[in-house]
Amino acid sequence: MLDILMSVLVAGLTTGALYALATVGLSLVWGSMGMLNMAHAAMLTLGGYAAFTATTTLGLPVFAGFAAAILFGAMAGGLLYVLIVRNLLKNDKATFESNVMIATVGIGIALENTILLTYGGQPLKQPLSVDGILKLGPLNLPYQNIVIILVVVVMMAVIALLLGKTRMGRAIRATAQNRDAAQLMGVAVNRVYFQVLVLSGSLAGICGVMVSSMTQLSPPLGNDPMLKAFIMCVVAGLGNLPGAVAAAFGLALLEAFIQYVAGARWGFPSLLFVVIAVLIWRPSGLFGRTQIRRM
Amino acid sequence: MSDTAKPAVLSLHNVVSGYNELTVLKGVSFDVAAGELVTVVGPNGHGKSTLLKTISGLVPLKGGSISIDGQPTLTKPHAVAALGVAHVPQGDMLFPEMSVLENLLMGAYLAPGKAEIDRRLEEVYALLPKLADRRNQVASSLSGGERRMVGIGRGLMMAGRILLIDEPSLGLAPLIIEQIYGVISELSRSGRTILLVEENPARVADLADRLHLLDDGEIVWSGPPADLLARDELLATYLGG
Ligand SMILES: Nc1ncnc2c1ncn2[C@@H]1O[C@H](COP(=O)(O)OP(=O)(O)O)[C@@H](O)[C@H]1O
Numbered sequence: 137m138l139d140i141l142m143s144v145l146v147a148g149l150t151t152g153a154l155y156a157l158a159t160v161g162l163s164l165v166w167g168s169m170g171m172l173n174m175a176h177a178a179m180l181t182l183g184g185y186a187a188f189t190a191t192t193t194l195g196l197p198v199f200a201g202f203a204a205a206i207l208f209g210a211m212a213g214g215l216l217y218v219l220i221v222r223n224l225l226k227n228d229k230a231t232f233e234s235n236v237m238i239a240t241v242g243i244g245i246a247l248e249n250t251i252l253l254t255y256g257g258q259p260l261k262q263p264l265s266v267d268g269i270l271k272l273g274p275l276n277l278p279y280q281n282i283v284i285i286l287v288v289v290v291m292m293a294v295i296a297l298l299l300g301k302t303r304m305g306r307a308i309r310a311t312a313q314n315r316d317a318a319q320l321m322g323v324a325v326n327r328v329y330f331q332v333l334v335l336s337g338s339l340a341g342i343c344g345v346m347v348s349s350m351t352q353l354s355p356p357l358g359n360d361p362m363l364k365a366f367i368m369c370v371v372a373g374l375g376n377l378p379g380a381v382a383a384a385f386g387l388a389l390l391e392a393f394i395q396y397v398a399g400a401r402w403g404f405p406s407l408l409f410v411v412i413a414v415l416i417w418r419p420s421g422l423f424g425r426t427q428i429r430r431m
Numbered sequence: 432m433s434d435t436a437k438p439a440v441l442s443l444h445n446v447v448s449g450y451n452e453l454t455v456l457k458g459v460s461f462d463v464a465a466g467e468l469v470t471v472v473g474p475n476g477h478g479k480s481t482l483l484k485t486i487s488g489l490v491p492l493k494g495g496s497i498s499i500d501g502q503p504t505l506t507k508p509h510a511v512a513a514l515g516v517a518h519v520p521q522g523d524m525l526f527p528e529m530s531v532l533e534n535l536l537m538g539a540y541l542a543p544g545k546a547e548i549d550r551r552l553e554e555v556y557a558l559l560p561k562l563a564d565r566r567n568q569v570a571s572s573l574s575g576g577e578r579r580m581v582g583i584g585r586g587l588m589m590a591g592r593i594l595l596i597d598e599p600s601l602g603l604a605p606l607i608i609e610q611i612y613g614v615i616s617e618l619s620r621s622g623r624t625i626l627l628v629e630e631n632p633a634r635v636a637d638l639a640d641r642l643h644l645l646d647d648g649e650i651v652w653s654g655p656p657a658d659l660l661a662r663d664e665l666l667a668t669y670l671g672g
């Protein structure tokens with residue numbers, strides 16, 4: 137019994153780690169610029185394929201695979217800012233939120249289809265995956281799960297340090313909390329937006345590698361994690377990073393246990409049930425600020 | 432416009448600005464010289480905050496010109512901050528989820544290095560010792576008076592050429608207002624250049640070098656505060672007695 141419980145726990149923690157990684161990227165962009173990036177899913181997928189190309193096609197080492205995923209994710213985020221977001225921000229600020237959502241839906245579809253045309257639709261094996269199981273007494277820990285949890289913990293620590301302790305991170309948080317005041321202090325908010333999208337893109341890139349190492353590479357790879365990430369964001373309160381991480385782990389564990397107890401098909405509906413309940417009883421999320429400053 | 436021999440730190444010439452179609456300022460001109468404390472008074476909703484926001488670039492200039500030390504200001508607020516305009520906005524506009532210290536550090540965002548930041552912090556803590564006690568408290572949990580002090584401290588951390596302060600007494604208890612004005616008067620005595628917006632001219636009577644009365648986006652009277660307070664008909668017309 138205990139070993140089953142432990143393996144459910146490990147599975148829950150692993151998906152929690154994946155959700156957390158996807159959620160933080162989404163939540164960061166929402167919280168600091170009021171932008172719901174619907175292309176986040178495609179940026180995840182892009183990272184997964186970039187790692188594939190670097191390691192399988194070009195035969196580069198594992199390290200280069202990770203670097204390629206981060207690089208391509210970051211580039212996608214940067215280009216998204218330069219080509220689209222910057223121009224949408226020039227127009228009426230009141231309509232930015234809806235405009236950017238529609239624009240990024242389009243970009244997401246275009247990017248996913250470009251990947252489909254380039255690599256084909258058949259699933260590919262993510263080369264950055266590890267086989268094998270670590271046996272600890274009665275406990276079976278797949279190395280893949282350990283790697284994912286470790287990578288995510290490291291990434292979270294890096295993001296926390298970056299946002300919490302650096303001048304750039306403080307400027308990002310200031311912009312999220314009061315954009316006008318940040319500008320009065322000398323913060324160039326356009327540069328902050330660029331940095332946030334680059335950061336979020338690199339997180340998406342790594343997340344894509346991790347997700348595909350659990351399953352396989354396919355063009356719609358990012359859609360499920362993005363949907364889950366969106367749920368986590370809503371439950372946590374959009375824009376609240378620590379809350380989003382807590383929600384990711386909490387809901388993933390809940391999902392894993394419900395799947396074990398009631399069957400796999402009950403996992404997702406139970407998440408949706410939680411979202412609806414939260415939206416009814418705490419519309420700004422479990423840890424949400426009551427109001428989010430918009431553009 | 433300038434009635435002083437000192438060179439103007441801030442100079443406004445026929446400033447026109449507003450929001451979308453709404454024109455709020457309809458041609459405002461005046462100078463603030465180095466070390467002066469100039470006050471703008473006027474009834475609610477007549478453009479005092481808009482004036483400060485136009486100077487700091489939060490509201491775009493539609494006509495006329497603004498210069499700092501003879502240099503025309505730029506259109507982006509972050510660039511205006513770099514020119515040395517430190518704006519302490521109405522209602523504080525703190526970063527609510529940051530600590531007092533982090534709010535102050537944001538004020539020094541453009542400061543050249545750690546040593547300079549520490550020097551400014553020490554100066555602000557000396558002037559506002561309460562902020563030192565509260566340095567690790569999150570801004571949203573402060574009282575109204577403490578928040579106002581953080582707002583002023585954050586503005587001082589910018590070490591600008593001119594300090595714009597918008598209604599520092601707004602919403603505070605009389606005793607706290609007295610403390611805040613004590614701080615402003617100390618700043619002025621130490622030679623800071625200050626442009627202060629206030630609704631009540633009596634409060635700045637023995638503080639301001641000059642006072643401008645702003646009504647419906649235009650300056651309708653300028654002079655020493657004591658002269659305005661002696662003019663009952665002006666007070667009655669513009670400030671409701
Ligand atoms: N963000 C804004 N958008 C549109 N109109 C505004 C905005 N801020 C202020 N106003 C309008 O501009 C006018 C001047 O406001 P303000 O400068 O805040 O006055 P004061 O500071 O003297 O009370 C008012 O009519 C106000 O309604």
Ligand SMILES: [Mg+2]
Pocket residue numbers: 476479480481521597598
């Ligand atoms: Mg005002």
